Amino acid sequence: MSTAAELPELLKQLREQAGMSQSDLAARLCAITGTATVTRAEVSRWERGRRRPEAWLAALAVGLGVERAALEAAAERDRRRALPDARDMWAGQAAAEASAALRTGSVETDDEWTHVSELLRRTFLKRGIAAITLPTVGVGELQHIAAALEDSRRYADAALVEHFRRCIDEAAGLDRTVGAAASIPTVLGLVTAIDQTARDARPDVRRELQRTAALAAELLGWFYRDLGARQPAGYWRDRAMEWAQTAADSRMQGYVLLKKAQAAWDERDAVGMTTFVQAVQEGPWHLPPHVQAEAAQQAARAHAMLDQDVNAMEAEIEKARGLLTEAASPAGIGPHFNKALFELQVAICYSEAGRPGRALELYEANLTREAFSKRDFGYFLSLKGAAYAAAKDPDNAAVSALSALEIARATDSARTYREVLRVVGRLRGWEQRSAVQELRQAVLR
Incomplete structure (x- = not known):
């Protein structure tokens, strides 16, 4: 060697x-x-x-x-x-031309693309940013990012912040189609680039970059949660909270607490859910109505899990329904929370409250491939299987769980796989049924 x-x-x-x-x-x-x-x-x-x-x-x-x-x-x-002379390369006129190219939208040739991409790659390597990928931007944006990494006080601006946010949105979209694993390297690179750029940026730009870093870190927390990696998921949720606090972004702070409540659900930790949801509902976060609705729905689920108090659960559900009705089209934090998702969350509440028949009605009415991404469809299909098992319908439980298992493997969703295993556990006593045997064999494979 x-x-x-x-x-x-x-x-x-x-x-x-x-x-x-x-x-x-x-x-x-x-x-x-x-x-x-x-x-x-x-x-x-x-x-x-x-x-x-x-x-x-x-x-x-x-x-x-x-x-x-x-x-x-x-x-x-x-x-x-x-890149022995990277700072000289991006100083003076070259950096000024980079910023101008972003604003003028100049047309690039293949040679320009190759040249600038290589320079940007070297700039990232010099600063230890190994994982970032930027497949959809133009030469001007590439130059601007590299210039900002070399001189963030001069070149980090609102346009750069907007670019980073677009990259985060693209990564979230990729997650919905092929799963979390494919997007993690990109978002890790983005977080590093945003954090390094923010350190020397002007105060007004620094705050927006910190807010953007919080968005990216929360997304990473979700990615690792779906992959079943609890420790890195918790780490990135904590980093999201730190950046939100540094940016004085109270809404994001409340939203991260809501994400912590959701993670507690994965572990069926009803007390943890209650603690975090109370903090969301009682804190000074000024959350938009659709996020408040999600928090109320989480409170309903905690009631169902702790004491199966259907009256208290349904009171929170109606509160959530009212908030969701008055909400405009979701934007910013929590844009995914819509009526179809809400109704499936309500189905989970009824399952936890010991009313699987009502849960199945909601799954039948709202769980469609058109309304949900492939990964999310598989996740809720696994929960539908659990409702069938609770309703003592082992054949439909096994069929639903088997379909969910196929999707979990296609999207690398450990979260869905875990729910499938819960269904297998609930089907003990029905092992002689052919559908249940097929599910158990598939899990073993």
């Missing part, structure tokens, strides 16, 4: 010496970190120098059986070689 090798070459050497394929290394890293975000293609990009595994060096050291310091030294050599 060459001690002076660049990181891509070194990683390949170490992997081959360990007798591992790229897929083997990816699987080992997933097992070490407890996530499902490393793929064979990602390892290939690291070994070709197309992306830098800065955030994975500790796990790589364990997986490859080497000292972390050796990998960090190689990474530092790469950083020095990547």
